[in-house]
Structures are given as C-alpha cells and as structure tokens.
C-alpha cells in the first residue's frame with residue numbers, strides 16, 4: 001500500500017510528506033464525491049521533536065495531535081514561545097486517553113480532546129477549563145470494533161446520546177462529534193463497517209432534539225494506513241503520524 005512506502009520514506013522530508021498526504025486526502029475525497037476541504041489533516045506528533053514540528057509548521061500545518069499529556073504540554077509550551085506570531089495559530093489536540101489526575105493539564109493547555117468517554121472526566125474538564133480560554137472542543141470516543149482492550153464508549157446509541165447530552169450541558173466544553181480508532185485489520189470490509197457505524201452514530205446525534213444547536217461537524221477517523229476507508233465513510237479529520245514524520249522508534 002502507498003502508505004507503507006510513505007512511512008519508510010518519511011524521515012527527513014516533512015514538507016514533501018505533508019504535501020503528499022494532502023494530495024492523497026484530496027484524491028480520496030474527490031473519489032468519494034466529497035470536497036477536498038471537508039477532510040482535514042491532523043499531524044500526530046507523539047515522540048516527534050519540537051524541531052520536526054517546526055518543519056511542519058513551516059509547511060503550513062497547524063493542527064497537531066499528542067497522545068501523552070505531559071509530553072504534549074511540554075511541546076505546547078515550547079511552541080507557544082517559538083510560534084507566538086504564527087497565523088493562523090496552532091491548534092493542539094489531545095488524542096490519547098486521559099486519566100482524572102491529568103484533566104487539569106488538558107483543560108489548561110489543549111484546544112481539543114478526542115477521547116472523552118466518561119462523565120466524571122467531562123465534569124472535571126468543565127470545572128478546570130480556565131475562564132480566559134474558549135470552551136474545550138470535545139469528541140466522544142466510540143469503541144466501534146468492541147475491542148475489550150480499548151477505551152471508548154460502547155458503540156451504542158443510548159450510551160453515546162447520554163454522554164453527548166451531558167457534555168452539551170457543560171458551559172466550558174463544546175461537543176463537536178465523535179472519534180473512532182478500530183484495531184488495524186486486513187479486512188477492509190470490516191474496517192469500513194466500523195467507520196460507517198461511527199458515522200451513523202454521529203448522524204443520530206445530529207437528529208437528537210436534546211442536542212439542538214450543537215455544532216456536530218467532526219468525525220475523527222483514519223490514520224496513515226486506513227485513511228482512505230475512513231474518508232469513504234465520512235471522516236472529516238484524519239490523524240496521520242508516521243507518513244509525515246517517519247516511523248516511530250520502538
């Protein structure tokens with residue numbers, strides 16, 4: 001697949017890789033009858049150095065995703081100092097699981113959280129979001145392939161609706177949609193069905209009277225290897241790491 005090749009060649013040509021991925025995203029979108037700008041690129045920077053992130057910023061990339069709270073906060077702070085005048089500004093997404101003892105750091109330093117799945121975490125983030133910042137943009141993570149090992153809500157309409165309504169009622173959080181990360185699989189039919197399940201759940205929320213007025217416009221789905229299937233199913237934000245920055249150590 002093209003993405004494996006991209007990841008092997010990624011090291012050292014971040015600008016070229018971003019242009020290439022943007023091109024592939026636009027191609028996929030067009031193939032499935034969607035507008036190119038309806039699918040955004042989130043650059044995943046776990047284990048990636050600040051200088052490599054600077055390269056991506058020079059290439060025009062603005063949305064970045066981190067998995068580990070402490071590593072993420074260090075980079076947010078380092079880049080806030082180095083990129084204070086960059087326009088449009090950087091947008092930081094927490095895409096890894098968040099335990100209760102890390103909610104304050106997320107509330108204080110990030111713009112988005114993709115992995116909300118518990119009401120207790122939602123309430124802590126709402127209470128801890130600083131008043132001078134806009135609301136934290138939130139996606140609910142749904143466990144679409146029902147993997148036991150996974151965090152995320154069961155992909156069940158009632159479970160997703162209940163947490164969505166709770167988040168919608170919190171003034172310092174803004175519910176924007178859903179995130180899904182099925183386990184890698186060779187079975188494309190099965191993967192596509194998982195991504196369609198997430199899209200269906202978002203459509204259900206969009207019809208929910210208790211969520212009237214919510215801006216439910218985001219489906220965070222797809223990575224370097226399964227980007228195309230996720231776009232076929234309606235992804236609006238693909239999370240790509242290795243195809244931009246090279247294979248991670250370990």
Ligand SMILES: *Cc1c(COP(=O)(O)O)cnc(C)c1O
Pocket residue numbers: 044046067095096181223224225239240241242243
């Ligand atoms: C690491 C990671 C990605 C990116 O994976 P790649 O295979 O490097 O593109 C996307 N989403 C999440 C949640 C991740 O942890």
